[in-house]
Amino acid sequence: MNPLLTQFDAAPFPKIKNEHFKPAFLQTIEETRAEIDAIVNNTSVPTFENTIEALEFSGHQLDRISSVFFNLNAAETNEEIQKIAQEVSPLLSEFSNDITLNVALFKRVKAVFEQKHHLKLTVEQDTLLDKKYKSFSRNGANLPEEKKKRLREIDAELSKLKLKFGENILAETNTYQKHLSDESQLDGLPEGEREAAAQLAKSKGKEGWLVTLDYPSYIPFMKYAKNREIRKELSLAFGSKGFHNDELDNQENVHRIANLRHERAVLLGYNTHAHFVLEERMAETPEKVYEFLNELMQKAKPAAEREFKQLEDFAKDLDGIDQLQKWDGSYYSEKLKQKLFELDDEKLKPYFKLENVIDGVFKVAEKLFGLKFEEVFDIDTYHDEVKTFQVYDTKGDHVSLFYADFHPREGKRGGAWMTSFKPQYVINGGNVRPHISNVCNFTRSTPSKPSLLTFNEVTTLFHEFGHGLHGMLANTTYPSLSGTSVYWDFVELPSQVLENWCYEKEALELFATHYETGEVIPMDLVQKIKESATFQEGMATLRQLSFGLLDMSWHGADPSKLTNVKKHETIAFEGTELYPQTPETCMSTAFSHIFQGGYSSGYYSYKWAEVLDADAFAYFKEKGIFNKEVATKFKDSVLSKGGTEKPMVLYKRFRGAEPKVEALLERAGLLKK
Numbered sequence: 001m002n003p004l005l006t007q008f009d010a011a012p013f014p015k016i017k018n019e020h021f022k023p024a025f026l027q028t029i030e031e032t033r034a035e036i037d038a039i040v041n042n043t044s045v046p047t048f049e050n051t052i053e054a055l056e057f058s059g060h061q062l063d064r065i066s067s068v069f070f071n072l073n074a075a076e077t078n079e080e081i082q083k084i085a086q087e088v089s090p091l092l093s094e095f096s097n098d099i100t101l102n103v104a105l106f107k108r109v110k111a112v113f114e115q116k117h118h119l120k121l122t123v124e125q126d127t128l129l130d131k132k133y134k135s136f137s138r139n140g141a142n143l144p145e146e147k148k149k150r151l152r153e154i155d156a157e158l159s160k161l162k163l164k165f166g167e168n169i170l171a172e173t174n175t176y177q178k179h180l181s182d183e184s185q186l187d188g189l190p191e192g193e194r195e196a197a198a199q200l201a202k203s204k205g206k207e208g209w210l211v212t213l214d215y216p217s218y219i220p221f222m223k224y225a226k227n228r229e230i231r232k233e234l235s236l237a238f239g240s241k242g243f244h245n246d247e248l249d250n251q252e253n254v255h256r257i258a259n260l261r262h263e264r265a266v267l268l269g270y271n272t273h274a275h276f277v278l279e280e281r282m283a284e285t286p287e288k289v290y291e292f293l294n295e296l297m298q299k300a301k302p303a304a305e306r307e308f309k310q311l312e313d314f315a316k317d318l319d320g321i322d323q324l325q326k327w328d329g330s331y332y333s334e335k336l337k338q339k340l341f342e343l344d345d346e347k348l349k350p351y352f353k354l355e356n357v358i359d360g361v362f363k364v365a366e367k368l369f370g371l372k373f374e375e376v377f378d379i380d381t382y383h384d385e386v387k388t389f390q391v392y393d394t395k396g397d398h399v400s401l402f403y404a405d406f407h408p409r410e411g412k413r414g415g416a417w418m419t420s421f422k423p424q425y426v427i428n429g430g431n432v433r434p435h436i437s438n439v440c441n442f443t444r445s446t447p448s449k450p451s452l453l454t455f456n457e458v459t460t461l462f463h464e465f466g467h468g469l470h471g472m473l474a475n476t477t478y479p480s481l482s483g484t485s486v487y488w489d490f491v492e493l494p495s496q497v498l499e500n501w502c503y504e505k506e507a508l509e510l511f512a513t514h515y516e517t518g519e520v521i522p523m524d525l526v527q528k529i530k531e532s533a534t535f536q537e538g539m540a541t542l543r544q545l546s547f548g549l550l551d552m553s554w555h556g557a558d559p560s561k562l563t564n565v566k567k568h569e570t571i572a573f574e575g576t577e578l579y580p581q582t583p584e585t586c587m588s589t590a591f592s593h594i595f596q597g598g599y600s601s602g603y604y605s606y607k608w609a610e611v612l613d614a615d616a617f618a619y620f621k622e623k624g625i626f627n628k629e630v631a632t633k634f635k636d637s638v639l640s641k642g643g644t645e646k647p648m649v650l651y652k653r654f655r656g657a658e659p660k661v662e663a664l665l666e667r668a669g670l671l672k673k
C-alpha cells in the first residue's frame with residue numbers, strides 16, 4: 001500500500017519511500033481531474049456550492065502529497081528526490097494550466113460570478129468567488145480566440161526572454177575574474193576572506209588570489225579591501241553586467257520584456273502592467289505606490305544626506321578622500337561602523353542559547369495569544385533532529401501541530417522559512433487544524449558548547465515563528481484563503497512585527513540569560529544592538545526607494561516610447577542619488593528581481609512591509625508590548641483572517657487607521673536632527 005494514498009493526518013514519514021511519490025502524484029492528478037470533470041459535467045445550474053466550493057475542495061490529497069514532497073525537497077533532499085522533482089514539476093504546472101484554460105469550467109465559474117450580488121454570500125465566500133474568477137480572467141479566459149492566442153504568444157516569449165536575461169547575468173558574473181598576485185593588493189581583508197580568495201584561485205588552477213562578482217567574494221572585498229583602484233575596477237564590473245553592447249547585453253531584453261508586459265496588461269483591459277499586478281496587492285494602485293515611495297523619499301532624504309556627509313568627512317579625515325565614490329561606500333561605512341559601535345557577535349551569543357530562545361518565543365506567544373506549546377514524541381518526522389509540538393489555546397483546545405527543524409544538513413537548502421504540511425479549513429462544521437513548520441540553519445551544539453545564536457539568528461527565529469503564528473492561528477473556512485495565503489505585500493507583517501520583541505527589555509528578560517552564569521543580557525548591549533541596527537538607515541532607505549522607483553518607471557507607464565535604457569534610468573534615479581554618476585554602469589540590465597524573478601511592480605513591498613510592521617508595533621508600544629487587548633485585536637483581525645478580506649480592511653480593523661510611515665521613520669532614527 002502506498003502510504004501517500006492513504007488518509008493520513010500527520011505525514012507518515014517513516015513509511016514513505018522515494019518510489020511512492022511519482023505513482024501517488026500520477027494517481028491523484030487523475031483523481032483531481034475526475035473531480036474537475038464532475039464539476040463541469042454537472043447538469044444542475046451552476047451555484048456557489050456545486051462550482052466554486054467544489055473547485056476549492058478538489059485536489060485535497062494532491063495538495064497534501066505536494067506539500068510533503070516539496071517540503072522534503074527543501075529540508076531533507078537527495079539526488080533521487082531532486083530527480084523526481086524535475087519529473088513531476090512540469091506535470092503539475094501542465095495540470096494547473098489545464099484547469100485555468102478549461103473553457104467549460106470557466107463558463108460555470110463565470111455564471112456564478114455574474115449573479116454574485118443575488119447570492120447572499122459571506123465576505124469570505126465573496127472573496128473566494130472573486131479569487132477563483134480572477135484566476136481565469138487574469139489569464140485571458142474572457143478574451144476572444146484571436147486575443148487569447150496573442151496572450152499565449154506573449155507568455156511564451158516572456159518566459160524565454162526572462163530566461164535569457166538571467167543567463168546573460170549569470171554568464172557575465174562567471175566570466176569576470178580579478179586575479180591578484182601580490183599579497184599587498186589584499187590589504188585590509190580579514191584572514192578568512194584571504195583564505196577564501198586563495199582557495200578560489202586554487203580551484204581554478206591559478207596562483208595567488210581570485211576575486212569574482214559572486215556575492216560571497218565581491219561583498220567582503222568591497223567592504224574590507226584598502227586598494228581603491230581595485231575596488232573601483234570591481235565596482236564598475238559589478239555595476240555594468242549586461243551593459244557592454246555585446247552578445248550578453250540585456251538592454252534590448254529590458255525593452256522587450258517591459259513592452260510585452262505592457263501589451264499583455266492592455267490586452268486584459270488594464271492601463272499598465274503595474275495596474276495589472278497591483279490589483280492583487282494591498283497597495284492596489286500605482287498611484288498609491290508612487291505616493292508611498294515619494295513620501296518616504298522626502299522624509300528619509302535629509303537623514304540620508306546627513307549620513308552621507310558624515311561618511312564623506314570620515315573618509316576625508318581617514319584617507320584624504322576628496323570625492324567619495326560608489327566603490328568607497330561599503331569600505332568606509334564598515335570602518336565607521338566599527339568605530340562607532342564595537343559590537344561583536346561573540347559578546348552576544350552566550351545570552352542566546354537556542355533552547356532558551358525557543359522557550360522565549362513560546363513565552364511571547366503565550367503572553368500575547370494564550371498559546372501553550374507542549375513537546376511531543378509520538379509524531380513522525382523526516383529526520384531525528386526535527387522537534388514536534390502540540391499547540392493549545394487557553395481553553396485547552398487544540399490549535400496546531402508545530403514542527404521545528406533548526407540545524408543545517410547536507411540535504412537542506414540555505415536560509416530559513418516557514419511552511420505547512422496541512423492547511424487549516426472548515427468542513428462539515430469541523431475546524432481542521434493546521435500542521436505548520438519552521439526550518440532554519442542554526443549552528444549545532446558541540447559536546448562542550450550548546451547551540452548559541454547570533455543576534456541576527458534570534459531575529460530570524462522570531463521572524464519565521466511570526467509566519468508560523470499566521471499559519472497556526474488561522475481560522476477560515478476555505479484552505480486557499482487560510483493562514484499566509486494573503487497578498488504578498490501583506491505576508492511579511494506577522495513575521496516582521498514579531499522581530500520587534502527581540503529588542504525589548506520586557507521580552508528579553510524572559511529568555512536572554514547567559515548560558516553559564518544565568519545573568520540577564522545587559523541593557524547597554526541591547527541599546528547598542530538597536531543603534532547599530534539603524535546605522536546609515538537613511539542611505540539604505542534611499543537606495544531601496546531608488547530600486548522601487550526604477551521598477552515602477554518600467555512598469556507603471558507605457559514603455560513603448562523609451563529608447564535609451566541608461567537615460568531612462570538616470571531620470572528614474574533623480575532625487576535618490578548620493579554618489580556621483582558613473583556612465584559605465586547600468587542597474588536595469590542586471591535587475592533580476594524585476595526582469596527575471598517575480599518582483600515586477602513589487603519591489604516597493606520591502607519598504608511597505610517595514611512600514612506596516614513598525615506602525616503595528618507602535619500600537620503595542622503605546623499600550624504595552626504584552627497588552628492582551630491589542631494582541632487579541634491583532635489575532636482576530638489579522639492572524640486568524642488569512643486572505644478572507646482585503647488586507648487594508650483587516651489592517652484598519654486592527655489599527656483603526658491606515659498605516660503611516662512615521663513609526664518606521666521614528667524607529668529607524670530618521671527623525672532626529
Ligand SMILES: [Zn+2]
Nearest residue numbers: 463467492495
Ligand atoms: Zn518572511
